Amino acid sequence: MQERFLSKPNAKVHWNKQVVDCLSDGKEGMNEKLRAVVLEDTKTGERSELTVKGLFIAIGHTPATKFLKDSGLEFDGAGYLDLKTRHSNTNIDGVFAAGDVADGEYRQAVTAAGMGCQAALDAERWLGAKGLV
Ligand SMILES: Cc1cc2nc3c(=O)[nH]c(=O)nc-3n(C[C@H](O)[C@H](O)[C@H](O)COP(=O)(O)OP(=O)(O)OC[C@H]3O[C@@H](n4cnc5c(N)ncnc54)[C@H](O)[C@@H]3O)c2cc1C
Incomplete structure (x- = not known):
């Protein structure tokens, strides 16, 4: 799966980064959309903004048993x-x-x-x- 993903020319990996916040475009109610995510470097703690249109969170495949x-x-x-x-x-x-x-x-x-x-x-x-x- 890792190889398949890394071979995609239109996919970029942000190594050592975790999403710590989601930023709104400032509109209200149903019109509100995601504008960016805040990334934190897991090694340095430095934060940066990444402009995005969507966010999908994958949890994993280990059964909770x-x-x-x-x-x-x-x-x-x-x-x-x-x-x-x-x-x-x-x-x-x-x-x-x-x-x-x-x-x-x-x-x-x-x-x-x-x-x-x-x-x-x-x-x-x-x-x-x-x-x-
Ligand atoms: C990111 C993501 C996206 C997904 N997208 C889709 C999709 O688009 N379409 C689709 O059909 N499916 C999707 N799925 C899969 C779908 O969510 C699961 O297949 C479905 O929720 C499984 O239902 P379940 O009742 O078996 O388990 P769950 O919905 O996980 O429910 C298990 C419940 O048990 C509770 N629990 C866990 N341990 C304990 C414990 N020790 N004591 C008491 N309670 C406990 C949990 O808190 C939870 O409420 C997605 C899953 C993820 C993670």
């Missing part, structure tokens, strides 16, 4: 909860998973919502089978 590490739940090699079937069942009876913690393939809002619906139905059926609802 660390807090479950001692739960007995099983994970795949990348840290996603390992679903045992095409349903939402995990390795622990009565524990169902959905969304980005259990999907290393699609990681989209709509797929996470669909998986959430599947997990809710699976949980309802599980409770029903136990005579709990």
Whole structure:
């Protein structure tokens, strides 16, 4: 990915810089737009302005499952909860998973919502089978 990005003639990397502020064009309400970001040099602390028309923040691809590490739940090699079937069942009876913690393939809002619906139905059926609802 790094090589692909660096090979783009119209892409520029601002090394050792982090975005610390966003500056408005000064217009009000719905007409307000981003004018620039303030960059801070992570080595020197020096700040500079970069004129931009948009800002996309990427968070990363590590599933937030660390807090479950001692739960007995099983994970795949990348840290996603390992679903045992095409349903939402995990390795622990009565524990169902959905969304980005259990999907290393699609990681989209709509797929996470669909998986959430599947997990809710699976949980309802599980409770029903136990005579709990
Ligand atoms: C920058 C970015 C852009 C994206 N753009 C798109 C897009 O354009 N289209 C699209 O379809 N998808 C997009 N996605 C992906 C989409 O946001 C996710 O696939 C979706 O939000 C996953 O839903 P989720 O419910 O599984 O997880 P999340 O939405 O991440 O919800 C998990 C929740 O659990 C909470 N949580 C975490 N740990 C704990 C804990 N220990 N205890 C209690 N609560 C906890 C979190 O605070 C969070 O509220 C984007 C994601 C990012 C990061």
